[in-house]
Amino acid sequence: MSTLLEVSGVSVSFDGFRAINNLSFQIGDAELRAVIGPNGAGKTTFMDIVTGKTKPDEGHIIWGSMSRSLIGMSEAKIARAGIGRKFQKPTVFEEQTVQENLLMALRKDRGPLAVLFFKPSKPDLERVAELAEEIGLTDALMRVSGELSHGQKQWLEIGMLLAQEPRLLLVDEPAAGMTPAEREKTTAILVEAAKTRAVVVVEHDMEFVRRLNCKVTVLHEGAVLAEGTLDHVTKNQDVIDVYLGR
Amino acid sequence: MERSFIARNPSVLVFLAILALFTLVVTVFAEGFGVGLISTSFVKTLGKTLCLCLIAVAMDLIWGYAGILSLGHFAFFGLGGYMVGMWLMYERTKQIVESSLSEGILPPTPEEIEAAIGNQIFGVVGSNEFPVIWAFADSFVLQMAFVVLVPGLLALVFGWLAFRSRVTGVYLSILTQAMTLGLSLYLFQNASGLRGNNGLSGLQNLPGVTAPQSVVSLWFFWASALALGVGYLLVAWVVSGKFGSVIRGIRDNEARVRFLGYSVESYKLAVFTLTACIAGIAGALYYPQAGIINPAEVAPIASIYLAVWVAIGGRGRLYGAVIGTAFVSLVSSWFTGGQAPNVNLGFYTIKWVDWWLILLGLSFVLVTLYAPKGMGGLVDLITRKKGSDI
Ligand SMILES: Nc1ncnc2c1ncn2[C@@H]1O[C@H](COP(=O)(O)OP(=O)(O)OP(=O)(O)O)[C@@H](O)[C@H]1O
Ligand SMILES: [Mg+2]
Numbered sequence: 001m002s003t004l005l006e007v008s009g010v011s012v013s014f015d016g017f018r019a020i021n022n023l024s025f026q027i028g029d030a031e032l033r034a035v036i037g038p039n040g041a042g043k044t045t046f047m048d049i050v051t052g053k054t055k056p057d058e059g060h061i062i063w064g065s066m067s068r069s070l071i072g073m074s075e076a077k078i079a080r081a082g083i084g085r086k087f088q089k090p091t092v093f094e095e096q097t098v099q100e101n102l103l104m105a106l107r108k109d110r111g112p113l114a115v116l117f118f119k120p121s122k123p124d125l126e127r128v129a130e131l132a133e134e135i136g137l138t139d140a141l142m143r144v145s146g147e148l149s150h151g152q153k154q155w156l157e158i159g160m161l162l163a164q165e166p167r168l169l170l171v172d173e174p175a176a177g178m179t180p181a182e183r184e185k186t187t188a189i190l191v192e193a194a195k196t197r198a199v200v201v202v203e204h205d206m207e208f209v210r211r212l213n214c215k216v217t218v219l220h221e222g223a224v225l226a227e228g229t230l231d232h233v234t235k236n237q238d239v240i241d242v243y244l245g246r
Numbered sequence: 247m248e249r250s251f252i253a254r255n256p257s258v259l260v261f262l263a264i265l266a267l268f269t270l271v272v273t274v275f276a277e278g279f280g281v282g283l284i285s286t287s288f289v290k291t292l293g294k295t296l297c298l299c300l301i302a303v304a305m306d307l308i309w310g311y312a313g314i315l316s317l318g319h320f321a322f323f324g325l326g327g328y329m330v331g332m333w334l335m336y337e338r339t340k341q342i343v344e345s346s347l348s349e350g351i352l353p354p355t356p357e358e359i360e361a362a363i364g365n366q367i368f369g370v371v372g373s374n375e376f377p378v379i380w381a382f383a384d385s386f387v388l389q390m391a392f393v394v395l396v397p398g399l400l401a402l403v404f405g406w407l408a409f410r411s412r413v414t415g416v417y418l419s420i421l422t423q424a425m426t427l428g429l430s431l432y433l434f435q436n437a438s439g440l441r442g443n444n445g446l447s448g449l450q451n452l453p454g455v456t457a458p459q460s461v462v463s464l465w466f467f468w469a470s471a472l473a474l475g476v477g478y479l480l481v482a483w484v485v486s487g488k489f490g491s492v493i494r495g496i497r498d499n500e501a502r503v504r505f506l507g508y509s510v511e512s513y514k515l516a517v518f519t520l521t522a523c524i525a526g527i528a529g530a531l532y533y534p535q536a537g538i539i540n541p542a543e544v545a546p547i548a549s550i551y552l553a554v555w556v557a558i559g560g561r562g563r564l565y566g567a568v569i570g571t572a573f574v575s576l577v578s579s580w581f582t583g584g585q586a587p588n589v590n591l592g593f594y595t596i597k598w599v600d601w602w603l604i605l606l607g608l609s610f611v612l613v614t615l616y617a618p619k620g621m622g623g624l625v626d627l628i629t630r631k632k633g634s635d636i
Contacts, residue, residue, distance in 0.1 A: 051505060053501070074504075075501075075504040076505075076507050076509045076510065077507075079505050079506060079507035084505075085505050091499055091502045093491070093494065093495045093499065093502070095498060096491055096494065100491045103488060104488065104492060104506060105506055110506075110507050110508050110509065111509075112512050112513055112516045115487075115488050115489045115492055116484065116488075118488040118489070160506070164506065
């Protein structure tokens with residue numbers, strides 16, 4: 001399996017505080033990966049760095065088969081290069097309908113002129129309907145997304161990510177605030193998505209991570225503490241000390 | 247399947263119908279061709295109001311939809327006015343000069359005519375030389391192009407610098423105010439080449455036109471109505487589709503739009519520039535009806551009023567901006583023009599000229615706090631419709 005994203009030796013400090021400390025991380029083309037770690041471990045900051053929101057102080061981020069460096073690229077460019085991101089707090093455009101949200105995310109020319117003259121074609125609308133089906137929002141297509149339940153908003157955001165057709169999906173705490181049934185469905189969506197692309201899921205809930213049934217990376221104080229199967233890392237004494245034992 | 251743009255937005259059709267009806271009624275009652283119940287000066291007031299409504303539509307696009315509180319759009323409005331004013335003043339002065347010089351024994355040379363025009367126009371600022379910026383003042387076509395190009399170019403450069411540095415929110419508002427202030431201070435200088443604080447005057451007179459003002463005023467009224475109609479339609483179309491989705495997304499969560507892969511800065515710049523061009527056209531139609539333009543028109547406060555009108559009308563829907571602007575600017579000129587009767591309370595006399603601003607400020611605060619949908623929200627009560635549309 002070839003490497004899709006390679007992060008090596010990345011560090012970033014906020015006012016002298018090292019949130020990410022010489023972090024190295026790799027993920028392959030069609031891989032599902034869970035990232036766990038205590039609060040403040042740097043999980044969100046790691047995503048901020050990969051997506052261009054935060055500029056690292058040092059280190060390299062190499063992307064794709066062309067081995068492009070992502071450092072210094074704008075958020076929009078990185079997104080267009082194929083990295084999609086779901087935020088910790090569900091962020092959909094609440095005043096717009098589910099369909100409008102999905103149409104905006106659909107993989108299309110992003111330039112202002114192309115967007116100005118954009119008219120959704122039949123395949124576009126079919127694709128939107130298909131995505132809505134996948135995230136269980138078929139009946140809600142024409143609803144204003146602000147009216148959706150918390151779980152539905154999370155799914156809509158995942159749906160928007162899928163619409164972007166990214167090669168790497170970064171998902172920050174998708175199951176937070178969900179009912180057990182909703183969690184199960186979220187798991188299914190993510191596992192399905194990871195069949196055709198790389199997916200990184202940050203999650204606190206161990207039960208959820210177990211169901212993802214994938215390689216786990218444990219972050220602590222901005223660096224990788226352990227990596228391997230869930231059973232492997234949960235037996236690791238360091239992990240028990242800083243994370244599980246608390 | 248997708249229905250047509252008009253079918254999805256019936257309010258656009260309603261608005262255009264009302265505008266057409268209004269234009270017809272005013273024409274019938276005006277002095278120019280009709281029964282004369284509406285005075286020529288009031289026709290001009292109404293025509294100017296339509297121009298203000300047009301810039302309000304632009305303001306709603308940039309503020310209500312894209313979430314950028316620009317407090318500088320009257321600078322673009324004023325620039326549009328200056329561009330048309332230069333041509334009007336030049337051509338008109340040229341006619342006067344030519345007819346007075348032709349009374350001499352020898353026919354005047356082009357140089358003599360040029361010098362005499364320069365003297366007429368720039369005498370008030372102690373000069374008779376034509377500044378460079380007047381180089382094309384004799385070309386109707388070019389000056390009309392400048393109406394759009396000059397504000398557009400200023401917006402493009404200013405916006406590029408501001409958005410590229412990710413200046414947002416209140417900082418951007420302050421920056422646009424600074425731009426307006428800078429422009430008006432520049433225009434106030436005699437050396438600006440635009441007659442300093444005298445501004446450009448006599449703009450109500452169209453060169454080569456002998457029709458009375460009662461008729462000319464209607465021409466401008468019609469042109470203003472047409473511009474408002476076309477501008478409204480254009481902006482409604484812009485905000486109705488995916489472009490509208492993206493800019494509303496930028497308003498509500500800029501970062502999220504970026505992570506979707508949209509270059510937020512390009513969108514902001516496009517909207518800023520487009521609205522500046524619309525403002526320029528509105529100004530170019532406004533000042534010939536006002537008859538005069540001077541740097542005070544570009545003062546920072548004017549752009550703030552614009553934001554107040556749109557807020558009172560209800561931002562985020564175009565007809566709200568139009569209703570608010572028409573209502574507030576008309577009422578405003580009634581109160582400040584001294585036509586409103588003072589209220590004698592015995593112990594105190596309420597003079598509206600003084601109290602109007604306080605009343606306006608108060609309504610602004612009240613609307614912001616208790617009726618964020620503004621006057622446009624009243625339409626919801628009638629149609630019982632929820633949510634925003636165009
Ligand atoms: N922009 C910032 N400025 C200053 N400090 C920051 C900033 N962003 C993150 N931090 C700090 O960096 C550390 C890592 O934060 P981060 O949000 O990445 O943690 P996390 O692993 O996502 O935690 P959680 O599980 O609570 O979401 C925290 O101590 C946080 O306070
Ligand atoms: Mg986090």
